[in-house]
Amino acid sequence: MASNDEAIPFFIPKTSPPPGSAVELTNSTPTLFKPLKIRDVTFQNRIFMAPMCMFSCASSGPAIGSLTPYHLIHLGHPALKGASLVIIEATAVTPNGRISPNDSGLWDDLQIAGVKNVADAVHAVGGKLGIQLAHAGRKASTVAPWFGRQRGKGGVAEPEVGGWPDDVVGPSAIQWSETYCMPREMTKEDIRETIEAFADAARRAVKAGVDVIELHGAHGYLLSSFVSPLSNQRTDEYGGSFENRIRFNVEVIKAVREAIPPGMPLFYRITSTEWMEESDLAKELGSWDVEQSIRFAKLLAPLGVDLLDVSSGGNHVKQRIWPHSNYQVGIAGQIRRALKEAGQPLLVGAVGMITEADQAKEIVEGKEEAVMAKRLVEGPEPQADAILIGRQLLREPEWVLRVAFRLGVEVQWPLQFGFSGKFLKGSKV
Template identity: 75%
Template sequence: MTAPKIPFYIPQTTPPPGSAVKVDSSTPTLFRPLTIRDVTFQNRVFMAPLCMFSAASSGPAVGSLTPYHVMHLGHPALKGTSLVFIEATGVTPNGRISPNDSGLWDDAQIEGVRAVADAIHAVGGKLGIQLAHAGRKASVLSPYLGKPGGMDVATEEDFGWPNNVHGASAIPWSSKGYAVPKEMTKQDIKDTVQAFADAAKRAVAAGVDVIEIHGAHGYLLSSFNSPLSNQRTDDYGGSFENRIRFPIEVIQAVRAAIPEGMPLFYRVTSTEWMEDTEEAKQLGSWDVPQSIEFAKLMAPLGVDLIDVSSGGNHEKQQLKIHSDYQVSIARKVRKALKEIGSPLLVGAVGMITEAEQAKDIVEGSTSKLENGMTEEEEAQKAKDLLEGSEISADAILIGRQLMREPEWVLRVAFRLGVDVQWPVQFGRGRFLQGSKI
């Protein structure tokens, strides 16, 4: 049987690749289906947006996805990743990071997204798109065109727009390699809110299943959150309520522009890792407690999942990367949301590479009772497991590991002893339990 509603023949894999063949009490949560609004994902592994810098920088196809993106995004879906995200996609021409970024500010760009959607749906996966505006980090050269180890401003000769970079305030991200942004007017803000909504409508028309708003890493929405990059004195600066006003307006506009049954995600910089710096002591910074308060507002606005990332808003960030550096924050956010009964789901991202690690993130650690623990400690551990407070997230987002291993989902299933569906065309290469890989 061919896959439904696809404009070409392909054998249908039922259930989709990456689905547990049999779901019972022994099935890890990682391989249990997750339904968000009208969309069901066959497992809890999502592919995070990854910038490819592979779209045309000029001409009639500027910003459009190409067959390269079909290959790049299609392979993880074929190998069982339940949701695959198109990279940060500019909602305006000057909202791209580089001239080679993808965009969705024009109807002409719909067809490229539709081609990717058809490929993903053909193999049973779901497609998401991250709508973005780079703000003060825009108009830089692609990494493979700039200087090693740094970023370079993309000039007009490079098809950049260094004189049309927008930000919350006229504060560059860095004095080296970045343009000085123009402080956005209220009309600029209004126009950008509409641009997010219009891009969301185009994504729906292209067949996308999930929308994510990019509110992280120092890009436009994230830069409004922080007093280090937002020093406005109007309704969009100063207090916490004012600094989140623009992101909230974008959330409301996008939610109103998409079907009720379509999931809406929001990626947040949970902390900019500046708390102990002199800059933050003088001006304040964006941190985990503020992210938690922001997250508590999201479900009533129509957001379904908060994608918990961090950093990227200041060149002096004190970021120490380790295997739990963002997952532990996701756990704090999720616990705070559960305490108020919020239905908002939480996604964890960053340094997730191993099977047991992924399993523990969505169901709590399996190694609970350690030598030397008192009876009280054992009782508390059991209580935490029962109440789910040791669960870090409801889903995980994998980026670089899927670049290294597009078949990561299948390998994780094998290592956890879960029998999962493979694409029918790859049956002869299937991992067999009891073998070594």
């Protein structure tokens, strides 16, 4: 195999089935380790690695926004150890759509090679690669987190460190907070160009060999900020009513779906609630909540979206949120139930503080007692069809193999390791 036409050839023995696959599928195999097919792509299990910003790209010069050998290690290691899909961090579709000067981008053909190198590495060890296409909107041009800590405060990335504080955009001229740039309201031409930029970035991702596209519609970034009346106070067809506030997002989804092959899965990450419902500001202006997320979710499958990645928060500095185990999973389950009741085929992914084997199993299968009570009547009540694991995979890249061991599932290990999950059954993990 070769990573590209000019590269030195390399050899990696094929692990078959891919790492993290159940060696034998039976009625007792947990749903977590049953394959999931979405369009033309089959995932060997239901454990995906969530996109996480690494702020490790060049901020200027010919390598600006390009993935590096760091990303090969960061994304390749979980794929090697059984994550069926790893997703590249929020990747800007325009230069001013980066969160920080050190973010990844896919607005230029020169950036395709870095993504292709990661795709080759992930595919070589049996995994699938996704990419999260994004635009930071009014949360753009900030310094990377560690630079903010070094300076004693978070802050705006000024031009001398590669920032663009005078070219930050949003649906309206409303700051995220006093420590962020003041955005200018996007013109309709800005909106049209940004929609085209999402589609162009998707085409580049296809050329790079990516298997899945995810659109970042969460955490107060551009797509997310358009749907909320707290950040979108436009008076044209892109603001005001629910239908107007989601218009930009719908147009981006349509453009990206048309730009990618019919067999490629399309995911959408959503802020399911801003956690602002009880605030005085929301009582005055309104906010984005679970009810609107359900309404929006019911529109997605007909638009060509295959999975809704359910997250929350990030659109307002005064949000009231207390993260705890499964704090977003319940919302994912609520959305999933509503979709099933409406006969919508959209799959749902749960994310956020998923750390334990039994916890992961129950999310995609339902609690043991619920399964036993309901199976004969209506089947189990899962809360999601897949889980997305973030920081836990940073702490434990072997988390998938560890979960399989704890659930008593024999799974395929990387061929180079010289042993299998069955070998480890008598070991302590």
